[in-house]
Amino acid sequence: MLVKIEEIRDTGLQVKKEMSLESLEAALEGSSFRPLEPLAVSASLRKVSGGVLLEGRFTSRVVAECKRCLTESKLELPVSFTLNLVPESLARGEGLVDEDEEDEEKKDKGTGESGGSFALDDADAEVFDGKVIDLEPIVREQVLLALPMNTVCREECKGLCMKCGQNLNDKACGCDMTFVDPRLAALKNIKLKG
Numbered sequence: 001m002l003v004k005i006e007e008i009r010d011t012g013l014q015v016k017k018e019m020s021l022e023s024l025e026a027a028l029e030g031s032s033f034r035p036l037e038p039l040a041v042s043a044s045l046r047k048v049s050g051g052v053l054l055e056g057r058f059t060s061r062v063v064a065e066c067k068r069c070l071t072e073s074k075l076e077l078p079v080s081f082t083l084n085l086v087p088e089s090l091a092r093g094e095g096l097v098d099e100d101e102e103d104e105e106k107k108d109k110g111t112g113e114s115g116g117s118f119a120l121d122d123a124d125a126e127v128f129d130g131k132v133i134d135l136e137p138i139v140r141e142q143v144l145l146a147l148p149m150n151t152v153c154r155e156e157c158k159g160l161c162m163k164c165g166q167n168l169n170d171k172a173c174g175c176d177m178t179f180v181d182p183r184l185a186a187l188k189n190i191k192l193k194g
């Protein structure tokens, strides 16, 4: 997923790149997510003030187990991102890579509000060698950032019955749910000394 700087004209460059299923699987290894198909990435690159402004978008389709009912569900995660790519020489010379600032910008990312006005200074910065931009590690990071913390098949998922394991989304099981955890019951009988 390489883009050469010399390919970027004054009017910018639009590219479509694909991340293979294998690369995605490697990226998601160790997570509870599994990719369903290769990733089609649309990217737009523009030369700006010595660097390159990269805007990318893709929809990541993955499968994950619902945390409540344990059924596999498909997730569609639309992602769009903007990065300011700074050539190594410039980054070193002007100290553009300010760690504190970068941390703060990362926090803002979770809001998913990337539309509307955009100031160059607000974009996350990434350093490259000045000649070739490899989109693969950038996209891989974006794929990981887009994964939800809690996967549920749907907001109102009822989960499984704690007693019989019935998927309560399918039907009610009729179990008596006035269930007391035996450990808690034992605690009730402990008299506090004092």
Ligand SMILES: [Zn+2]
Pocket (backbone or CB within 6 Å): 066, 067, 068, 069, 070, 071, 152, 153, 154, 157, 158, 159
């Ligand atoms: Zn569920």
Ligand SMILES: [Zn+2]
Pocket (backbone or CB within 6 Å): 161, 162, 163, 164, 165, 166, 173, 174, 175
């Ligand atoms: Zn039950």
